[in-house]
Amino acid sequence: MERAISLERTVSLERTALLAQLSTACRDVQAGGEARPAARPTAQPTGFAPLDAALPGGGWPVGAITELMPETQGIGELSLLLPALAQLSRAGRYIAWIAPPCLPYPPALIHHGLALEQLLLVQTRDARTALWATEQALRCPAIGAVLAWPEAIDDRQVRRLQLAAEAGGSCGLLYRPPAAAQQHSPAALRMLLRGDVAGLHIEIRKVRGGGRHALVVHPAAAA
Secondary structure, three states: OOOHHHOOOOOOOOOOHHHHHHHHHHHHHOOOOOOOOOOOEEEEOOHHHHHHHHHHOEEEEOOOEEOOOOOOOOOOOOOOOOOOOOOHHOOOOOOEEEEOOOOOOHHHHHOOOOOOOHEEEEEEHHHHHHHHHHHHOOOOOOOEEEEOOOOOOOHHHHHHHHHHHHHHHHHHEEEEEHHHHHHHOOEEEEEEEEEEEEEEEEEEEEOOOOOEEEEEEEEOOOO
């Protein structure tokens, strides 16, 4: 449970320490016979039936980047990911959090079904190192999802992350400001989020194999 405890006493990691941690995670999976499968799923169910129905693959794109752009922090933007993260962690996949703006609260994560021993929390000294750490985590096949909050990122950098996600087979989940919706991005899925009296209003601005769509989901409606 050391990784769970580290959520409460996180220290900044140098690049060598992060690489060692990721390498250990990858070796753990390979030693257990759970190396990258030959037939990789194309999507990870979100846990929200209306949202899965609106996405061509039936969930968060696997081996690709998803951009979530909330109008402001604290509207439930993380709750949208918790069902999928819980499923991945219970299946033995690691979940990497790269320089989150707020430390995850372990009791809440447990309440939502996440296995804390599968969480990797990486704190970095600057935005450049955070971007580097995100790319390294995406390339590790032991990691099922990588969450990151890049302060500023351009389409060339998103493309690098997209290639890293394709190599590792994970879900790359980037939280970006709403103004980023006006910029070009090679991400597979882009969503604007805003608070709604009925839950969370989602506007799908870009999705591979589909068109724009809008819907409202409530965190309590997760399967």
